[in-house]
Amino acid sequence: MPGFSKVGIVGAGVIGASLLRAIKKYKPSMKTLAIDTDPDHRDYLLQNCLADRVGDKPDDLLGAELIVFCTPPGITGSLILRFANQYENSPIFIEVASVKGRLEKHVISKLAPDFPLIPAHPMTGSEASGPTNSDADLFLGRPCILCPAPGVPPPAIILASRFWRAFGAHVHLTSIDRHDAMVAVTSHLPHLVAFALSRAIDSRIGNDPHRAAFIGTGLHSSLRIAKAQPDLWTEILSMNSECVLKALNAMQLELEVFRKLLSADDTHGLREAIGSAVTSALSILQKYNENSDVADLRERKWT
DSSP: OOOOSEEEEEOOSHHHHHHHHHHHHHOTTSEEEEEOSOHHHHHHHHHTTOOSEEESSGGGGTTOSEEEEOSOHHHHHHHHHHHHHHOSSOOEEEEOOSOOHHHHHHTGGGSOTTOOEEEEEESOOOSOOSGGGOOTTTTTTOEEEEOOOTTSOHHHHHHHHHHHHTTTOEEEEOOHHHHHHHHIIIIIHHHHHHHHHHHHHHHHHTTOTTGGGGOOHHHHHHTGGGSSOHHHHHHHHHHTHHHHHHHHHHHHHHHHHHHHHHHTTOHHHHHHHHHHHHHHHHHHHHHHHHHTOOTTTTTOOOO
């Protein structure tokens, strides 16, 4: 089964521009077309020769065998429907929004059952935004979750899997419901906690002229993901609110455990709770490190 010879990218933010860099590095024979409504993003792509053709409208992607939507989740659905109606012989579509439930309800339900749309979520990125923060190895050794609908033709799923594996990603398949429930815990909750932690700390020491002397590397690490894009994360959290609220309730229960232990001066119970948390953290981070083991990946010849 041949791969793609021409790929279109919609949206040249961190993910979109990183894909263009990855294609240039690992699949240099693959032709790339890119569109973005931001003229600064388009200029960056042109100045750095990241795409063979750069434009700002759907027609600029004509001829692409695969189109990857790397746009904010709030507009991705309408773009997919617009593009689906524009192409007679539809290319395979991949979208990379971090919430899938509304896509299933408002987009997939309006497409033919066998329409080749593959919802995907590369579990990577950073709090930084824009193409200037792109990285050809952003996907190297990281999971990429695919959530195809039951009617999507298997060849389209295979081709989408090969596409992500070409850049070193570990591909996993799951349902949209499971995806949204899992990322609510592993991604959305940590961001929400970081936002709340930032506000709580600022309310306590924000006006203290000597606060800088009390900020160590631990706090710096804890607040890293709080330096996020407010508009994007408002969309993400609100679009996955049902799953996020369940995760938040679990978090509040754990905080209440620690509050009760401290109030009772229960040092034995506190020691046990912390020990349990450390064990959990080590287990979680071990799984992350297993996914991120890229010692032999950079030299591999991807097919």
